[in-house]
Amino acid sequence: MIYDTLLSPFIEFGFMRRALIGCLALALGATPVGVFLTLRRMSLTGDAMAHAILPGAAIGYLIAGLSLGAMTLGGIAAGLAVAILAGIVARTTIAREDASLAAFYLISLALGVLIVSTRGSNVDLLHVLFGTVLALDNDAIYLTAGIATFTLFALALFYRPLLMECVDPGFLRSVSPFSPVAHYGFLVLTVLNLVGGFHALGTLMSVGIMILPAAAARFWARDVVGLLAIGSTAAFLCGAIGLLLSYHFSLPSGPAIILTAGVFYVLSLCLGIHSTAMTKLRASRHLEA
Template sequence: MRHALLGCVALALGAAPVGVFLLLRRMSLTGDAMAHAILPGAAVGYLVSGLSLTAMTLGGIAAGLLVAVGSGLVARHTVLREDSSLAAFYLLSLASGVLIVSVKGNSVDLLHVLFGTVLALDNDALLLLGGITLVTLLGLRALYRPLVIESLDPGFLRGMSVWSAIAHHGFLVLVVLNLVAGFHALGTLLAVGLMVLPAAAARLWVTRILPLMALSVALALGASVAGLLISFHADWPTSPVIVLCLGLVYAVSMLAAPEGLWRHSRPGHSHLRA
């Protein structure tokens, strides 16, 4: 439980801020697609070295970057848009990964890959999650200004600076790294939950970007702790309970937040501010 808590802290500190920019850049479903896309790489790593942390991590990163770059190239050089090409890539990736694990492994291994084992995190896994969190925070610090500008007005940055391409591809690398980190704890099917749900809930409460990032981290931490405690006392699987707690936070925010369903009617809408 202590290792699981430390792992969730590391994931919340890294994945939740990345989820904020996924939300602001309208890429939430892209994050979900890329979470599935890392599966074949992790499956190949499992095929080569078993449940090896290093092999599955490197395989997942390689597969995620391959899908991100491949879908971008298809979108640039064909009539397909990036969402269509990404959907095709992630469906093929998901099917390939499930097939590899199913043929070469067993049902327990498949469940481990798809849904994670947050209660089985060891010291090596915690070091990996902590390292990815540190890289993520440093990367967001370096890319913060272009990411904010591109979130609010992508056309302006694209026409005025080379930072648009650097920010876009750098951000995709951070997404893949955090999805791989989440994969070890929550599995490929639920890893994106710790990115998207806290950011979506926080956006209903605040409009400034830095407070939005801080609140998303706080919500992710709170839901993770609640999920761990509930799963421990109820003897339920931990990963889905954590995501369901995040979903409950989102549902409460939808009802009670100033920007939720029950907000007072007023002219205009509030805008995000840096």
């Protein structure tokens, strides 16, 4: 029973194994970036950047079809362009960075959907928006694994500046020349991992595997190392469970994975050991007693 339910799909089918490896790469690369996004209160920035890569990926698709290289380069170019433009607007006008980022990502999202829908089919649009994790080929896995490897090395190299920017960015700017490198380098990592997740989960779902496990980990750990470990482990397990649900119940794989991560977040919100609804309730009852 356990073999047929949990192991057989991954042992017998190559596409399930490739999808599982893709989920592992995303858990090791995208979720640690999501941890720092949540610590810096930039979770919605990740969502905005996920939408911002759409027109670049769509243009790459129009030029070369479902070409991994063209869509990847287009997505990276579009994401970085939106991030840079939002930063320039925030520093040269009265608009705040979050407002300018929201404006550019909405324009990007509408432009991307328009490009795909006018030059492609509904199937193409669904592929770009929601991804096809069960159709990952070896090239896509190599790309995602490469991005995850680069991300882990970059996070290890700039761990202390990134951590300090989460706590006090003003102090980091005053004492270290690495503040701009940490800030803009982190945005580059965010774009890279969203592009990597785009090939598996699409632009609308890729940010889910980045943010949901990272946000849930806040209810189970207090230190950053614990957040990284729990978030990445939870992301991989949610990916595996989502794939199994997709296989056994004929569900779309991307939404199944993200909804599994959403269930884990809700359970963590209720049952976690740090600052959850249950701990608040127990504390209030203790004070009443």
